[in-house]
Amino acid sequence: MKVLDETISQLTIPTPFAVGDTHVYVLKGDTLSLVDAGVKTPEAWEAFTIQLKELGYYPNDIEQIILTHHHPDHIGLVEQFPRANRIIAHENVNLWLTRNEPFFKHYENFFRDLFQSSGVPDQYQALLNKLRAPLRYAGQGEVTDVITEGDILPGHHEWSVIETKGHAQSHLSFLREQDGAFIGGDHILSHISSNPLLEPPINELDRPKPMLQYRANLEKCLALGITTVFPGHGSVFSNVEELVPLRLTKQEQRANKVLTLLKEYSQTPFQICQQIFPRQYEKQLDLTMSETIGQLDYLEAEDLISKTCEDGLLYYHAR
């Protein structure tokens, strides 16, 4: 547990995921809020309650929950606070908290179709049945207060809401303008670059392009006067002005590798994925395909490649 200043403290909670520990924040204001809620495991709950007690609070003292995004390592413990009858988040978090069955069907169909048209062989489609497995670490509930870009955090008038889609289609960050403190969820991390992840369209017609959103929202953050980032994982950091250009350049370099491959011959997304992730693609098909399609979206937006559809298969061509 770390007291960061008189209104915000960081609690660190173990997760069973590769990402390791996750942070949640206790925010004091007109109300006592919890920002993000770790995973739903006995170990997480124990770590949380011990650190909360060090701060002088009990779970019953938490009055509302604010969420940066819908991933299981950020919403796990939402059910554990009997007095917190408000959950404040992006509207897309609600689909996950309420376990919206039609949305989950839409989600699975979307990936089935996308993988099929991307040239993923049938043998890997079984992976799609595991999409729901991480939900056992996620809590259930309902978003009571939908917030969006420019809103003020209820009960914490000095914090405003910044939309930071890319890593998730529900991602929000929170900025305290007076000193540039920034609760960044998984949008910017100091030790690893955060993954823009593919998700189905929710209110749009076409699928979102998370790599483009992520880049735009990284650039947006450069203009916010951020001095300190309180992240979802890893250490608190302040070198946003150095990190953002670094992340952007790294991504452009990765995209360049894809472009080089496409200059040899036209390929499907799956063919590209196998070449840039030869060791990971079988075990982490969803992550590696997200990354591959992200690079293709970027190259296409830069007008460096084009795509055609032949017999239901997508082929990308270097210009």
Ligand SMILES: [Zn+2]
């Ligand atoms: Zn996440």
